[in-house]
Amino acid sequence: xxxxxxxxxxxxxxxxxxxxxxxxxxxxxxxxxxxxxxxxxxxxxxxxxxxxxxxxxxxxxxxxxxxxxxxxxxxxxxxxxxxxxxxxxxxxxxxxxxxxxxxxxxxxxxxxxxxxxxxxxxxxxxxxxxxxxxxxxxxxxxxxxxxxxxxxxxxxxxxxxxxxxxxxxxxxxxxxxxxxxxxxxxxxxxxxxxxxxxxxxxxxxxxxxxxxxxxxxxxxxxxxxxxxxxxxxxxxxxxxxxxxxxxxxxxxxxxxxxxxxxxxxxxxxxxxxxxxxxxxxxxxxxxxxxxxxxxxxxxxxxxxxxxxxxxxxxxxxxxxxxxxxxxxxxxxxxxxxxxxxxxxxxxxxxxxxxxxxxxxxxxxxxxxxxxxxxxxxxxxxxxxxxxxxxxxxxxxxxxxxxxxxxxxxxxxxxxxxxxxxxxxxxxxxxxxxxxxxxxxxxxxxxxxxxxxxxxxxxxxxxxxxxxxxxxxxxxxxxxxxxxxxxxxxxxxxxxxxxxxxxxxxxxxxxxxxxxxxxxxxxxxxxxxxxxxxxxxxxxxxxxxxxxxxxxxxxxxxxxxxxxxxxx
Numbered sequence: 001x002x003x004x005x006x007x008x009x010x011x012x013x014x015x016x017x018x019x020x021x022x023x024x025x026x027x028x029x030x031x032x033x034x035x036x037x038x039x040x041x042x043x044x045x046x047x048x049x050x051x052x053x054x055x056x057x058x059x060x061x062x063x064x065x066x067x068x069x070x071x072x073x074x075x076x077x078x079x080x081x082x083x084x085x086x087x088x089x090x091x092x093x094x095x096x097x098x099x100x101x102x103x104x105x106x107x108x109x110x111x112x113x114x115x116x117x118x119x120x121x122x123x124x125x126x127x128x129x130x131x132x133x134x135x136x137x138x139x140x141x142x143x144x145x146x147x148x149x150x151x152x153x154x155x156x157x158x159x160x161x162x163x164x165x166x167x168x169x170x171x172x173x174x175x176x177x178x179x180x181x182x183x184x185x186x187x188x189x190x191x192x193x194x195x196x197x198x199x200x201x202x203x204x205x206x207x208x209x210x211x212x213x214x215x216x217x218x219x220x221x222x223x224x225x226x227x228x229x230x231x232x233x234x235x236x237x238x239x240x241x242x243x244x245x246x247x248x249x250x251x252x253x254x255x256x257x258x259x260x261x262x263x264x265x266x267x268x269x270x271x272x273x274x275x276x277x278x279x280x281x282x283x284x285x286x287x288x289x290x291x292x293x294x295x296x297x298x299x300x301x302x303x304x305x306x307x308x309x310x311x312x313x314x315x316x317x318x319x320x321x322x323x324x325x326x327x328x329x330x331x332x333x334x335x336x337x338x339x340x341x342x343x344x345x346x347x348x349x350x351x352x353x354x355x356x357x358x359x360x361x362x363x364x365x366x367x368x369x370x371x372x373x374x375x376x377x378x379x380x381x382x383x384x385x386x387x388x389x390x391x392x393x394x395x396x397x398x399x400x401x402x403x404x405x406x407x408x409x410x411x412x413x414x415x416x417x418x419x420x421x422x423x424x425x426x427x428x429x430x431x432x433x434x435x436x437x438x439x440x441x442x443x444x445x446x447x448x449x450x451x452x453x454x455x456x457x458x459x460x461x462x463x464x465x466x467x468x469x470x471x472x473x474x475x476x477x478x479x480x481x482x483x484x485x486x487x488x489x490x491x492x493x494x495x496x497x498x499x500x501x502x503x504x505x506x507x508x509x510x511x512x513x514x515x516x517x518x519x520x521x522x523x524x525x526x527x528x529x530x531x532x533x534x535x536x537x538x539x540x541x542x543x544x545x546x547x548x549x550x551x552x553x554x555x556x557x558x559x560x561x562x563x564x565x566x567x
Contacts, residue, residue: 008175008176009178010041010141010174010175010176011144011171011172011174011175011176012037012040012041012167012173013041013044013176014141014144014145014178014181015038015041015105015148015167015172016041016042016045016049017047017178017181018144018183020047021182021183022188023074023188024049024074024076025049025073026444027042027049027051027052027076028051028052028054028059028060028067028075028076029051029052029053029077029078029079029105030054030055030060030078030080030084031080032079032082033080033120033169034108034120034169035078035107036169037169037173038172050444052444052473053469054437055468056087056465057083057084057087058087058433058463059437059463060079061089061094061102062090062091062433062434062437062441063075063440063444064076064091064095064102064103064104064441065094065095065102065438066424066439066440066441066445068095068100068102068190069100069424069442070398070445070446071445071446072190072227073190073445074102074103074187074189075100075101075102075103075441076103077091077103077104077105078106078107081106081107081108081169082122083120084106084107085106085127086122088104088106089127090429093428093429094431096162097429098221098248098426099160099161099221099222100190101161101163102163103151103152103163104128104162104164104165105164106164106165107168107169107172108124108167109121109168109169110169110171111168111170111171124166125137128164128166131164132163132164133155133159133162133163134151134153134155135163135164136150136165136166138168139168140171140174141172141173141175142180144171145176149183151163151164151165152187155187155190156187156191156192156193157187157190157191158191158312158313159313160191160225190225191312194226194332194333195312195328195329195330195333196330196337197329197334197337198327198328201326201328201329202329202341203341205284206338208282208306208324209239209241209282209284210349212282212306212352213281214279214280215281215283215284215352216241216244216276216280217241217242217243218243218244218245218246218249218264218277218284218288218290218294219232219244219245219286219287220246220249220285220286220289220294222310222331223286224249224251224252224420224421225287226312226332227332228287228331228332229251229252229419229420230419231335232253233253233257233419234335235335235339236253237259238339238342238349239349239352240353241352241354242261242276242352242354242357242358243257243260243261243354244262244264244273245260245261245263245264246263246264246265246291246427247267247407247411247427248425249287250263250411250416250423251419251423254417255415255416255417257419258358259358261273262362262412263412264276264277264296265294265563266293266296266562267407267427268407268408268411268412268562269296269411269412269561270365270561272361272362273361275361281306282305282306282307282324283305283307283308285307285309285310286311289316289320290309290316290319290321291320296564301321306324307323308324308325308326309321309325309326310326310329310334311327312328312329314328365412368559369413370387372384372559373386373387376529377553379551379553380550380551380552381552381558381559382406382409382553382558383409383413384532385406385550387413388532389536390415392537392540393450394450394540395417396418396448396449397422398423398439398443398449398450398451399423399424399451399452399454400425400434400439400442400451400452400454401424401425401435401453401454402426402432402435402454402459403425403426403431404455404459404482404487404488404489405456405488405552406455406456407425408560408561409561413561422449426438432455432458432459432462433459433462433463435455435459436455436459436460436463436467437463437469439451439452439453439470439475440469440475440477443473444473450476450478451477452540453477453478453480454480454481455481456482456488456489457483457485457509457510458487460512460515461510464515467515467519467520467521470519470545471520471544471545474544474545475545476543476546477545477546478539478540478542478546478548479521479547479548480547481547481548482550483509483512483550483552484554485506485507485554486555486556487505487507490505491505491506491554491555491556492555492560492562493565495556495565496564497564500556511549513525513547513548516549520545521544521545521546521547522542522544522545522546522547523547523549524539524546524547524548524549525548525551526549526550526551535548
């Protein structure tokens with residue numbers, strides 16, 4: 001007993017040491033009354049964890065989400081009880097549904113005060129249950145190490161997702177034996193303990209593809225999460241097979257790859273890219289849930305088009321389409337198995353003519369794009385902003401976009417030159433205000449890469465207070481605001497669906513550049529297209545944070561690559 005006491009930590013210290021044992025390097029969060037012991041432990045203990053003080057718990061979760069996306073490590077966020085726990089929710093559900101490992105630690109009222117109506121009491125376990133892969137409020141200090149281990153196991157294995165740990169105030173002072181604190185190093189990154197495919201399943205899937213006349217691969221985010229890009233490249237090249245992606249699947253191949261068709265579906269897909277989706281006699285969904293956006297609300301594949309589906313989550317296979325062959329496995333292992341099978345398979349392999357089809361489609365798609373990008377209309381159109389970015393961005397840049405005006409344009413027309421996670425957008429739930437904060441998490445994850453964040457002026461107002469955090473970190477992020485004085489996506493939808501009956505979507509124009517300058521950023525306000533190139537060059541080269549406020553064409557007047565607006 002005496003040995004245990006001598007080697008004991010308190011619960012708050014045990015939480016810090018448990019995170020350290022799992023390789024945590026950054027925590028994004030916001031202080032509160034119930035967090036006092038945890039912050040004191042962070043202050044007094046010797047460790048290598050950097051705590052980033054945010055101005056909003058939503059921002060902390062978005063930062064952790066983007067950090068996880070660019071590093072493959074668990075992103076960690078924290079906040080206090082009550083309002084802190086409720087504010088942190090949007091980032092947790094986004095990470096969970098997007099299959100990224102994010103841990104939220106929300107401190108809580110004391111266990112001893114449960115049921116006494118203390119300030120900030122909320123049933124955190126019930127609150128977080130539907131949003132996370134693993135969730136618990138820890139009731140005893142000696143349970144902290146094992147609950148942290150369980151959270152990391154859940155987040156990093158199978159389909160990655162988010163976890164929540166509630167940490168009551170009083171147990172942060174109770175003793176925990178230091179020898180109980182350890183972590184499995186495999187759970188520091190995801191996916192951990194990859195699942196191999198069932199014997200024969202990959203071979204059956206490959207044989208189904210080889211019997212098709214015009215197959216098409218459609219990749220979701222699972223390819224990038226599993227790091228299967230090189231294996232996908234090899235498979236596509238040897239069969240001359242076109243590869244399309246969902247929005248989250250961007251980066252499965254480089255945008256400039258000769259077999260990379262680009263995004264298909266209702267957000268960033270164009271009529272040209274949709275041609276291959278409709279023409280395919282067999283569609284291979286690969287790490288893609290075949291949800292409403294990628295399939296343009298299940299417009300294609302149509303009945304009669306054959307389906308092969310690879311995914312680490314068995315629940316998505318056969319959920320929306322009758323599936324000829326399903327392969328439940330980690331995507332990297334599955335694609336390696338497919339290539340190994342083709343290495344020894346007797347007979348000549350077919351060539352499906354994907355490169356020629358992709359080249360023709362891209363030529364036609366980008367001809368339309370360039371016509372708008374080079375046009376002189378007297379106002380800046382979104383195509384001109386994206387065209388300038390394509391010309392000016394460093395090859396290793398990370399681009400973060402809110403789901404509004406900038407999103408469909410970058411989805412459709414970006415020219416990312418390398419595979420991997422260089423583009424981030426919150427497509428699972430599409431909350432506005434994501435990009436401004438997430439960009440900082442991405443920068444902490446990859447500080448040597450240039451980070452650019454795009455958003456509409458509606459999104460900017462959701463999160464502009466976090467610019468103080470960006471300036472405090474001196475993060476050389478460049479923000480681009482598409483300013484059109486409206487919630488543009490909804491206004492464009494009212495244009496298309498409601499016969500131009502606009503209701504409560506417009507707001508006053510704000511000088512975003514002036515707001516950002518007041519926080520300490522170097523800023524520009526651009527109203528003429530001929531100034532875009534010069535300003536973009538200056539902003540990207542500046543050593544500190546920058547913002548470009550672009551007065552641009554309203555989305556309802558634009559030629560946005562959104563299929564339901566194109567009819």
